[in-house]
Amino acid sequence: MTNVADASASPILEVRNLKKYFPITRGLLRREVGQVRAVDGVSFAVPTGKTLGLVGESGCGKTTTGHCIMRGLTPTSGEIIFHDPVLGPVDVATADKKLLFQVRRNMQMIFQDPYSSLNPRMTVLDIIGEPLVVNRIARGQEVEDRVAELMRLVGLSPSYLRRFPHAFSGGQRQRIVIARALALNPKLIIADEPVSALDVSIQAQTLNLLQDLQEQLQLSYLFIAHDLSVVEHISDVVAVMYVGRVVEMAETDAVYQTPKHPYTEALLSSAPIPEPEANRDRIILSGEVPSPADPPSGCFFHPRCRYAKPPCVNDTPALREVAPGHWAACHFVEELSLRSVQAT
Numbered sequence: 001m002t003n004v005a006d007a008s009a010s011p012i013l014e015v016r017n018l019k020k021y022f023p024i025t026r027g028l029l030r031r032e033v034g035q036v037r038a039v040d041g042v043s044f045a046v047p048t049g050k051t052l053g054l055v056g057e058s059g060c061g062k063t064t065t066g067h068c069i070m071r072g073l074t075p076t077s078g079e080i081i082f083h084d085p086v087l088g089p090v091d092v093a094t095a096d097k098k099l100l101f102q103v104r105r106n107m108q109m110i111f112q113d114p115y116s117s118l119n120p121r122m123t124v125l126d127i128i129g130e131p132l133v134v135n136r137i138a139r140g141q142e143v144e145d146r147v148a149e150l151m152r153l154v155g156l157s158p159s160y161l162r163r164f165p166h167a168f169s170g171g172q173r174q175r176i177v178i179a180r181a182l183a184l185n186p187k188l189i190i191a192d193e194p195v196s197a198l199d200v201s202i203q204a205q206t207l208n209l210l211q212d213l214q215e216q217l218q219l220s221y222l223f224i225a226h227d228l229s230v231v232e233h234i235s236d237v238v239a240v241m242y243v244g245r246v247v248e249m250a251e252t253d254a255v256y257q258t259p260k261h262p263y264t265e266a267l268l269s270s271a272p273i274p275e276p277e278a279n280r281d282r283i284i285l286s287g288e289v290p291s292p293a294d295p296p297s298g299c300f301f302h303p304r305c306r307y308a309k310p311p312c313v314n315d316t317p318a319l320r321e322v323a324p325g326h327w328a329a330c331h332f333v334e335e336l337s338l339r340s341v342q343a344t
């Protein structure tokens, strides 16, 4: 299979055949009796200055993928090539501590929950200024000036510098998280469900802020989410994950207008639309998402797929380019005529 990562002309991040397996152990001696294949051969590329949306149901491995890229988790195998503006291409998967420390200046992560990701005992000045101090980039008044600048950048008043997180709303706290992530002038932001803990009205403001910052600072985003409408709003390219694997990837319009994988079709049909009264023929996915500790044979989606045929039970479909720049892992792409959001 041609590497999917090659699909992008000038990527800032290339993930190649990434795997993260967790051992299942039993007994006093903790004998290994199996593996949870949380991420099982994932490849994609984040184009420079653009957003790749990584979408899928909870437990599909998207958050584990994000943590592997930041090296919060060490991958079982695969490559994570980050094109650092100073260091050049670095394989984060195998980088030593010193190299990781350097690379992480340019790669930052934003987490889902702005309530638990801020230390309640630290002031906003200390929270946002911490990366500057740890990396010895500024001290004293310089830190305060830079934090004030970052607060203005994310739409917060610098007069709140000495307040504690509890004094802010959920949306304001997420702005503090974003300001902290921007402190070191990163090039790539990995945003893990950054708006799913926020009220719907605040979600749109936060997404707009992220888009403005992207334009202003030429940022690249890996945007991890389960909500298809959020992903569509912000992404240039979308990769759909199912049980640890990418099953479809293409430019956002292509995925939403002409889905090529039955799982994507089902996700799109169940996504909320602005006209709740509209007559829609939803595709109800039967059963649960399979466990990555014991996935089905063949195509992992076959127990829930309404188009499944006998070969799907034993033969694993490869992720292949089924139209220019459009990748899908299904044996019967060419035979299926799947529905987009508009057509349902």
Ligand code: SF4
Pocket: 261, 262, 263, 299, 300, 301, 302, 303, 305, 306, 307, 308, 309, 312, 317, 329, 330, 331, 332, 333
């Ligand atoms: Fe469905 Fe078969 Fe395609 Fe899998 S390979 S998505 S089971 S039709």
